[in-house]
Every structure is written in C-alpha cells, then in structure tokens.
Amino acid sequence: MPGETAPRLSIVAPMYNEAANVAEFCRRLFAVLAEVPEPWEVVCVDDGSTDRTLELLRAEQRRRPGLRVVRLARNCGQHGAVMAGFAESRGEWVITLDADLQNPPEEIPRLLAAFREGHDLVGTYRVGRRDTRFRKWASRVTNRLITRISGISLRDFGCMLRGYSRRVVDGILRNPEYRTFIPALATFFAANPVEIPVRHEARAGGDSKYSLLKLLGLQLDLMTGFSLWPLRLLFLVGSGLAVAGLAMAALILVLRFVLGAEWAAQGVFTLFAVLFFFVGGQFFALGLLGEYIGRIFQAVRRRPAYLVGEVYEHGDDAP
Incomplete structure (x- = not known):
C-alpha cells in the first residue's frame, strides 16, 4: 500500500525517452506493489526526456497514489538520475530498476525477502539474458576484468535492479563522486551484502540508451574510479x-x-x-x-x- 508519511520501501526508476514503456511499466510495477505489506512509494525520475515521458508519467500519477515524479532540468545521465531519486526517496529500503522492463518488476519481492533477512545491500545478477551473443560475451569479459582490477566482487556490474538500505543510500549521497558507479560505490558502505539471481527479459519498447561508446565509457569510469x-x-x-x-x-x-x-x-x-x-x-x-x-x-x-x-x-x- 502507498505510504502516506513514512514509506518503508522506495522504488527509484530513472527514465529517459521511455514513452513507449511508461504505461506497461506502471501497470506491472503497481500490480506487484499492491501485494507488498510495507508502506511504499515510487519515485520516477524524468532525465530530461524529449518525448512524452513526463506527460505520460503525470497522467499515471493522477490515478496512482504513491507515485512521485521528479523532472530534471536537463539530461544528466543515469548516474545523476539515480542520485536525484536517492535524494528524493524516503524509504528505509530503496530499490532501483529501469523502465524498459528488462528487469521484471515481479522480481522485487525477492529483493524484499533479502532485506527482511537483514541484508543492507542486495545485488543481483541476470540469468537467461535476452541480449545479443556479443553483448553477453562482452559483459562476461568486462565483469571479470573489472573485478580483477578494482578488487570489487560483483557478479554482474550491469544489472540495474538492486536494493540499498537507507544507511547505504545516505553514505552514497554524502560522497557525490564525479562519474562514479553506484553499485560499486555502495559496497563500501554495506555491512551485510548479498547477491541473488533475477530473471531477464527482452526490452519492452523503444531503444537502448547505452551505445557501445557509452558502455566503454562506463568501464573506464569503473577502472579509473575504483583502482590505481x-x-x-x-x-x-x-x-x-x-x-x-x-x-x-x-x-x-x-x-x-x-x-x-x-x-x-x-x-x-x-x-x-x-x-x-x-x-x-x-x-x-x-x-x-x-x-x-x-x-x-x-x-x-x-x-x-x-x-x-x-x-x-x-x-x-x-x-
């Protein structure tokens, strides 16, 4: 149920030109949250979209209690959008996910179960990935390389569906590093992390916002941001x-x-x-x-x- 004053759970979803997915994303997400016993809220961050994303989010907001919409003044990238969502979130548990539905909202209860067991950081790794063969191969090579270079042990650096306790979120907000990688940074503030497998689906609509150059830039951020x-x-x-x-x-x-x-x-x-x-x-x-x-x-x-x-x-x- 939506939290009126003090939500226990916050869902943070950055969006950039996701007009093709807004309606289906909200339908599936709110259907899942309707079964969650803890008070919750949804924070959707419009990252300077140039399509009808904000308009559609406002239309969904009028009929969905618990939905909050943050509009950024300009496109700040996924990192900036997630940080803005963290700053606006109020829950003790914060879960991030993309709006393209490649990480199904139906997996959220599994992250909540890990929180209830006492974990303060819930990482995920994708199984049954619906990406191209080249992208899956590149992801495996990159994960191994970054783990060896940075010393940060994450099985899947590219999965957006993750859970953060309020203590971890506050630690991240107190350290606004330039072009950092939030899942890796979160490991420095977690005392009892865990990684769980989650399903992966094909993109529901629209195009991927991560080109090959952006993916290479992300790997460079990981290398230079977390290792000498x-x-x-x-x-x-x-x-x-x-x-x-x-x-x-x-x-x-x-x-x-x-x-x-x-x-x-x-x-x-x-x-x-x-x-x-x-x-x-x-x-x-x-x-x-x-x-x-x-x-x-x-x-x-x-x-x-x-x-x-x-x-x-x-x-x-x-x-």
Whole structure:
C-alpha cells in the first residue's frame, strides 16, 4: 500500500525517452506493489526526456497514489538520475530498476525477502539474458576484468535492479563522486551484502540508451574510479619497454660493428618501427593519465551531478 508519511520501501526508476514503456511499466510495477505489506512509494525520475515521458508519467500519477515524479532540468545521465531519486526517496529500503522492463518488476519481492533477512545491500545478477551473443560475451569479459582490477566482487556490474538500505543510500549521497558507479560505490558502505539471481527479459519498447561508446565509457569510469591498478600497470609496462629499448639499442650497436655500416643503413625501418611503438605507448600512457587528471579537475569544480526542475506529488496540479 502507498505510504502516506513514512514509506518503508522506495522504488527509484530513472527514465529517459521511455514513452513507449511508461504505461506497461506502471501497470506491472503497481500490480506487484499492491501485494507488498510495507508502506511504499515510487519515485520516477524524468532525465530530461524529449518525448512524452513526463506527460505520460503525470497522467499515471493522477490515478496512482504513491507515485512521485521528479523532472530534471536537463539530461544528466543515469548516474545523476539515480542520485536525484536517492535524494528524493524516503524509504528505509530503496530499490532501483529501469523502465524498459528488462528487469521484471515481479522480481522485487525477492529483493524484499533479502532485506527482511537483514541484508543492507542486495545485488543481483541476470540469468537467461535476452541480449545479443556479443553483448553477453562482452559483459562476461568486462565483469571479470573489472573485478580483477578494482578488487570489487560483483557478479554482474550491469544489472540495474538492486536494493540499498537507507544507511547505504545516505553514505552514497554524502560522497557525490564525479562519474562514479553506484553499485560499486555502495559496497563500501554495506555491512551485510548479498547477491541473488533475477530473471531477464527482452526490452519492452523503444531503444537502448547505452551505445557501445557509452558502455566503454562506463568501464573506464569503473577502472579509473575504483583502482590505481592501470597506473601501476603503466609503470610496469614502461619499465619493461625501457629495458627492452636499451637491450635493442645495445644489440643494434653490436651488429653495427660486427656486420658493418651497410647493415646499419638497411635497419633504418626497424628503428622507425621501434620508434612508432614507443610513441604509441607514450600516447596511451598520456591518455590514461589525462583521464585521472580530468576526474580530479571535475571533482575540484564540484558541479552537481543533477539539477532538479520540479517535483510532482500525487494529487498536485502544479509542482
């Protein structure tokens, strides 16, 4: 039942151009919540949509008590939308999920059961994934790589359906890191986390908002936001290349005296190849260092991760 003053459960759903899914999402979600005994609320965050998402959310809100709508002043990305939802949520338990219905709302009771058992962070991993073969393969490789680099053990970094206790949410809000990854950050504040399997379905409608470039950017955020391992790897690789360069220079010098000047002239292209290899390595290193320095620059400016335009409550004609 909807909570009037103090909901126990908050559902946070970021939305960006999800007009094709709003009605079905609300129908299925509220059907599930109708069976939840604890007081609840639903916080839908419109992340600067350019379609009819906000209009449809307002229409759903007029006939669904417990639905609150937050409109961001501009598109701030999924991270900013989730942070805005966290800030507006009031529940002791907070569950996030996407509006595309790939994570079925019918799985919410399983997360609630984990909360009732005393867990303060409920992670999930998708079984029976309905993605392309390439995307599933890329996800497995990425999960293993990020786990090894960051030391954070999450079986599925890409699943949005997760549960956070109020203590964990407050810890995240007190540390508004620039372009962080919320599920990984939450592990620092959890005392009794757990991971459970959840079903995965095909997208109900619309298009995925995560292009290949955005997915690569997410992996870069994970690496640079939670580990210094890439910098240490650069030091090791650089040291190895320096030793290899000195050895090759010594070899070329010896062959110059053994085989004569004619051989040295004919090896000019080999030297060019070695030069290009080292130059490429330097540009790679500078790019990675630039990513870390850029993150420091963004953090120092302390710009907000999101800008709230309006907050609509049930029964209000105006924000």
